[in-house]
Amino acid sequence: MNAKYIVSDCDRRLLEHNGFDSFESLWNVRLEWFEEPNYRRGGWSGVSRHVLKGPDGSDVVVFIKRQQNHNFRSCLHPVRGLPTLYREYRNLCKLKTYGIPCADLVLYGHQNIGGQWQAILITRSLSGYRPLETCLDSIRRDDVAARRALLASVAQVISRIHGHHLRHGSLYAKHILVRVRTPRIPLHDKAYEFHSVVVDLERMRIRFPLFQLALDDLAQFYRRWRHRDGDWEAFVGSYLACIERKGLARGIESAVIRKCATNWTMPGQSDSPASRSRQLIRSTLHTALGRSRGDDGTYVTRDP
Numbered sequence: 001m002n003a004k005y006i007v008s009d010c011d012r013r014l015l016e017h018n019g020f021d022s023f024e025s026l027w028n029v030r031l032e033w034f035e036e037p038n039y040r041r042g043g044w045s046g047v048s049r050h051v052l053k054g055p056d057g058s059d060v061v062v063f064i065k066r067q068q069n070h071n072f073r074s075c076l077h078p079v080r081g082l083p084t085l086y087r088e089y090r091n092l093c094k095l096k097t098y099g100i101p102c103a104d105l106v107l108y109g110h111q112n113i114g115g116q117w118q119a120i121l122i123t124r125s126l127s128g129y130r131p132l133e134t135c136l137d138s139i140r141r142d143d144v145a146a147r148r149a150l151l152a153s154v155a156q157v158i159s160r161i162h163g164h165h166l167r168h169g170s171l172y173a174k175h176i177l178v179r180v181r182t183p184r185i186p187l188h189d190k191a192y193e194f195h196s197v198v199v200d201l202e203r204m205r206i207r208f209p210l211f212q213l214a215l216d217d218l219a220q221f222y223r224r225w226r227h228r229d230g231d232w233e234a235f236v237g238s239y240l241a242c243i244e245r246k247g248l249a250r251g252i253e254s255a256v257i258r259k260c261a262t263n264w265t266m267p268g269q270s271d272s273p274a275s276r277s278r279q280l281i282r283s284t285l286h287t288a289l290g291r292s293r294g295d296d297g298t299y300v301t302r303d304p
Helices: 011-017 021-026 086-100 131-138 144-163 210-221 231-239 246-260 274-289
Strands: 005-006 035-040 043-053 059-068 105-113 114-123 178-182 193-196 299-302
Touching: 005 011, 011 043, 011 105, 021 059, 021 178, 043 193, 059 086, 086 105, 086 114, 105 193, 131 144, 131 178, 144 178, 144 210, 144 231, 210 231, 210 246, 231 246
Parallel strands: none
Antiparallel strands: 005 105, 035 043, 043 059, 059 114, 105 114, 178 193, 193 299
């Protein structure tokens, strides 16, 4: 597998219109970094944000990830490995197959030149989506219904990923994006609609058992999210409500409550007593089971 080049059929003309008709044209273009390159694994990996011009004059915002010798190794490729972007490409394809929301793929390609791996991944920008913490900060702390609906949409996506025995492996708050959707009912009803996606899929892998992979991801999320009082319990309650196997849900609930009170605690971070956490989680679980969810996975709630 020294070379691979895959272009979305609906985006081929778009790329050609912008002069990107080959791997080399994309690799050699000079773009500003949206995120400074990471230098590790013996190579580097960086992201650029770029605006493509459509044949009709419209603007199409894309993210272009490029990397060199930023590889992972597996049983099938134990020596030279493969680009980590290849794993992200495969994970995007998996989520699309499972019907789980994710970024739209424009192009993936890699090649090996003189023993040097080069890889490119292009996805469309998730228009209207903002980081989880930014969205939560825009909602009043006393607007419990809106905050719970937002966190329910996040919990639903994460639980669906876990349901396919996929561990994200880098479940930080900054890797969860949320869009506040246009209400489908009159504004005076104060409806809230939220749609969530998870990004940065380079580390996502199939893992067993489900109990352990869920705890591993939830532990990362707990530590890497500046959550306010009640938000964590609201998220966990909604997450548990999405699990069909109630025995598994009870096991995860007990483990989360126990670990939050002990080894999940971060320096300078205060925790509620375990009994209070259990009460809040179960209260949210009861609410989540009665919440309305649309066919598209959007959670909707209304103010009283």
